[in-house]
Amino acid sequence: MYTSKKQFNMKVALYGRHIETKGFKAFYEKFTRLLSDHGIAYEVSLSYGKFIQDTYGFECESCADTQLTPEQFDCLISLGGDGTALDTLSLVRDSGLPVMGVNLGRLGFLANIKMDEIEDAIIALKNGETITEKRALLRIECDIPEINEFPYALNDFVVQKRDTSAMITVKASLNGQFMNNYWADGLIVATPTGSSGYSLSCGGPLIFPGSKSFVITPIAAHNLTVRPAVIPDRTVLEIETSGRADTVLITLDSRSFVVPSNTKLTLRRADFNFIMLQLESTTYMDTIRNKLLWGADKRDEM
Numbered sequence: 001m002y003t004s005k006k007q008f009n010m011k012v013a014l015y016g017r018h019i020e021t022k023g024f025k026a027f028y029e030k031f032t033r034l035l036s037d038h039g040i041a042y043e044v045s046l047s048y049g050k051f052i053q054d055t056y057g058f059e060c061e062s063c064a065d066t067q068l069t070p071e072q073f074d075c076l077i078s079l080g081g082d083g084t085a086l087d088t089l090s091l092v093r094d095s096g097l098p099v100m101g102v103n104l105g106r107l108g109f110l111a112n113i114k115m116d117e118i119e120d121a122i123i124a125l126k127n128g129e130t131i132t133e134k135r136a137l138l139r140i141e142c143d144i145p146e147i148n149e150f151p152y153a154l155n156d157f158v159v160q161k162r163d164t165s166a167m168i169t170v171k172a173s174l175n176g177q178f179m180n181n182y183w184a185d186g187l188i189v190a191t192p193t194g195s196s197g198y199s200l201s202c203g204g205p206l207i208f209p210g211s212k213s214f215v216i217t218p219i220a221a222h223n224l225t226v227r228p229a230v231i232p233d234r235t236v237l238e239i240e241t242s243g244r245a246d247t248v249l250i251t252l253d254s255r256s257f258v259v260p261s262n263t264k265l266t267l268r269r270a271d272f273n274f275i276m277l278q279l280e281s282t283t284y285m286d287t288i289r290n291k292l293l294w295g296a297d298k299r300d301e302m
Contacts, residue, residue, distance in 0.1 A: 009039070010039065010074045010126060011040070011041040011073050012075050012076065012077050013076045014077050015044075015045045015077070015078050015084070016051075016080045017083070018051040021080075028052070030118070031079075034118065035122060039126070040126060043060075045063060046062045046064055049061075050062075067091065067093050067095060068092055068095065070096055073097060075125065076091060078099060078111060080102075080103070080104055080105075081103055082101075082109055083254055085099060086110065086155055089137075089154050089253070094272040100277040101113060101276070102114075103115070108291075109197075110193070112278070112287050113282070117279065131279070131280055132275060133209055133210070134275060135276055136192065136212075136233055136273060137152050138214070139151055139152055140152075140266070142263065147250070147259075152270055154193055154194070155198075156253070158188050158219075158250065159249070160186025161185050161245065162245060162247060162249050167184055167243070168242065168245075168261070170187045171242075174237060184218040186248075186249075187216065188217040190204065192209050192214075194253075196292075199228070202218070202220075203227070203228060214235070214237075216229045216230075234268075235268075236266060236267075238264070239267065242261055242262055245261055248260075248261050
């Protein structure tokens with residue numbers, strides 16, 4: 001369990017995307033009132049605070065949109081969906097500040113605390129009754145300055161062709177040993193966290209959080225015998241891309257970069273984790289059953 005250092009004098013940071021959400025105004029009023037009622041101070045990230053003020057008329061104390069640390073806050077609460085929770089990686093970075101994801105829409109994998117559970121979540125946070133999950137990250141090493149500004153991904157790394165250009169070739173080597181040439185629309189390298197996203201939709205396996213592995217999943221491979229591969233997360237993966245087009249597209253979670261088609265990259269596990277706070281009442285199995293409808297039998301509805 002995660003136990004706050006300041007049980008009776010807590011302070012949290014709030015972050016969200018600049019998206020208008022139905023019912024948000026009433027929820028935010030209830031949410032911030034509950035924080036105050038339970039003796040929890042809060043600050044809103046600078047850009048999000050301006051959005052809330054301009055859109056909903058709330059005035060709030062704001063903090064900078066730079067790295068947030070445990071010395072400043074007990075945790076960061078993301079208000080939105082999984083994409084919003086992924087964004088918080090660039091705010092907490094390697095500080096170890098835990099993140100709690102509150103979902104304002106459909107059930108999420110990272111942001112799996114529902115709006116009607118917010119009071120339970122605040123009480124659990126105050127009482128130190130949340131569960132800590134350490135999520136592995138990917139680190140990308142290359143000579144591309146834009147990527148090197150923050151070369152980490154919580155969900156996945158993707159290299160793919162641009163627009164309607166011809167397929168690309170991705171040469172992959174593991175620990176210096178040649179693995180395969182992928183002739184495909186692209187290649188996904190996903191963490192356990194990201195295995196339930198793009199990789200899953202391309203036929204990759206679901207990997208439970210805490211599994212010490214990554215999955216390599218081709219996107220529309222030309223050779224039908226090529227299948228996703230699960231590798232140890234201590235493996236060093238080297239990638240070389242080539243193709244008829246001059247450029248390819250690389251994404252790290254939701255951040256995209258257009259790079260030369262002859263790009264070389266090295267992927268390995270980062271030397272720090274992303275820390276998530278979850279409710280004891282919600283397990284990963286609950287989430288996949290509700291999100292992916294595992295075990296659902298349509299005959300029961302007939």
